[in-house]
Amino acid sequence: MRLVNMLSNKKRAFLFQGVGADYRNFLDKFDDDQLHTLEQYCSTVNEQIGIDLHGYLFTSHELKHTEYDQMFYDWIAIYTCDYIVYQQYVNSGIKPAMMVGYSMGLITAMACGKSISFAAGLQMLQIIYEYPKSSADSCGMGVIVGKTYSEVYDMIANCKAENDVFIASENNETCLVISGIKDSVIQVLNTAELQGAIKASTIHTPYAFHSPYAAKGIEMFVNLVEDTPIYDGEVPIISVFTQTIIQSASDLKNELIKNMASPMNWNASILKLGEWGIDSFVEVSLDDSLTKISRIINLDYEFVTYKKFIRLKSAMSAL
Structure with a gap:
């Protein structure tokens, strides 16, 4: 068999x-x-x-x-x-x-x-x-667990980071990856943690894959x-x-x-x-x-x- x-x-x-x-x-x-x-x-x-x-x-x-x-x-x-x-x-x-x-x-x-x-x-x-x-920008990525797409989108907006941070992947309804300028990514992750996210952590990478910054x-x-x-x-x-x-x-x-x-x-x-x-x-x-x-x-x-x-x-x- x-x-x-x-x-x-x-x-x-x-x-x-x-x-x-x-x-x-x-x-x-x-x-x-x-x-x-x-x-x-x-x-x-x-x-x-x-x-x-x-x-x-x-x-x-x-x-x-x-x-x-x-x-x-x-x-x-x-x-x-x-x-x-x-x-x-x-x-x-x-x-x-x-x-x-x-x-x-x-x-x-x-x-x-x-x-x-x-x-x-x-x-x-x-x-x-x-x-x-060749990119001069300091880029990074992070993962947020326990928040929905709209909630993460609002966090990015509240941090005034719409031009710096992007939602790179919707893994499931409450697990999302963000990508962009490193300092702004960290700011959004800190906000997510303060708002009760189950997990909000950086991903070990100097790149901003699945965002406009990866086009550079x-x-x-x-x-x-x-x-x-x-x-x-x-x-x-x-x-x-x-x-x-x-x-x-x-x-x-x-x-x-x-x-x-x-x-x-x-x-x-x-x-x-x-x-x-x-x-x-x-x-x-x-x-x-x-x-x-x-x-x-x-x-x-x-x-x-x-x-x-x-x-x-x-x-x-x-x-």
């Missing part, structure tokens, strides 16, 4: 997370075969963008003689490990009817769907890391996208911006550019999938961050995390 038969036999949407996790604490979820595969991909990473990802993940917590910081290493670790997780799902017979990429998870989804090569995804992440450094210097990324071979996807992707299906190479190119400075609506995207009869979700990551923000959107939806997948796989092996 294939593992897929142990799960609900439904059409599934695969969820690809963005950045922000440190995967060094999750690598024990990989078995020997996956660790060997990871080692091979780490060699590709070194060849393509010149970083020792394997050394960072397994031998040292210190980065020496490198132009990149820990944040970038974590970006590449997430992309590489999630690519392997996807392959493990598919090899076990669990395949997506649709894909959804949260922020830079779009790049992972496109690589897994064969729209771009694994190497091309690495190059896109590298140029994204480098291009905003974007030409380098646009040029890379134009020069990169991009193909029609094997699996359709729902846009987190327009909640429409995209699969053609031209639409995927446009989505990559839009992905930098446009606000996301994750909440509406998950609900739209439910309207289309896709209410079973598989998280393609070593943690369960997307499941945590998505499960509350509709309590009737089904979510499979990698942790649950490993548990089911072990149960099947014991039969």
